[in-house]
Amino acid sequence: MNGNEFGFPPQYRLKKPAEYQKVFAKPVKSSDRYFTLLAIKNDFNHPRLGLAIAKKQIRKAVHRNVIKRTVRENFRIQQNLGNIDVVVMARREAVDAPLDTLRKSLEKHWLRLVSRCASCL
Template sequence: MVKFVFPRGLRLLTPAHFAFVFQRPQRTGTSQITILGRLNSMGHPRIGFTVAKRHVKRAHERNRIKRLTRESFRLHQHELPAMDFVVIVKKGITNIDNRNLKEALEKLWRRHCRLAQDS
């Protein structure tokens, strides 16, 4: 039975984890959101966020974006390759409603799956 949990082990926590992804990432993105990914040796995917205050002014909007992204990752974690992902939010993300954000994230997760298979 597949469990859809989001424990601490699925998060990028330290600056070293983020630096690892930023060294040589595979990029996929839209005009409002970019996901960087790099294969890891852990056997499962992990995720980290960068939601800058200069792009998303209000805390409740930053929290909404992170909550929806975490939920999307949690539901797709068993389909994703063993990669470390960093989600970078750009200007204009606050204009997207929840449904469109979920669809954009699903599209980006599929692209990362394809990129991982090709490499």
């Protein structure tokens, strides 16, 4: 296993506002007390990730950055997501949760979104 198999190159990220708007327009949703994830199918052969971690929900930049790193790392490890675009939004409760709890929550969301997006267009 080489290091490139688990990389997070730029083509795996949502960057442009239009890409985010497409996901926000008609998403498949999955949420719990820590995260809300929105997803749609894309035209690529790989998943793409976008983060929308609001200052209004999580005030301190340190906490926002920890959550973003945790989400990116968890996404990077997932290799079976298929061709979906996902936007992750965090809730206030994510600040106080242990990282292990956040990881488990994200893993449940990935599975849920993959099964729900399999039936969407």
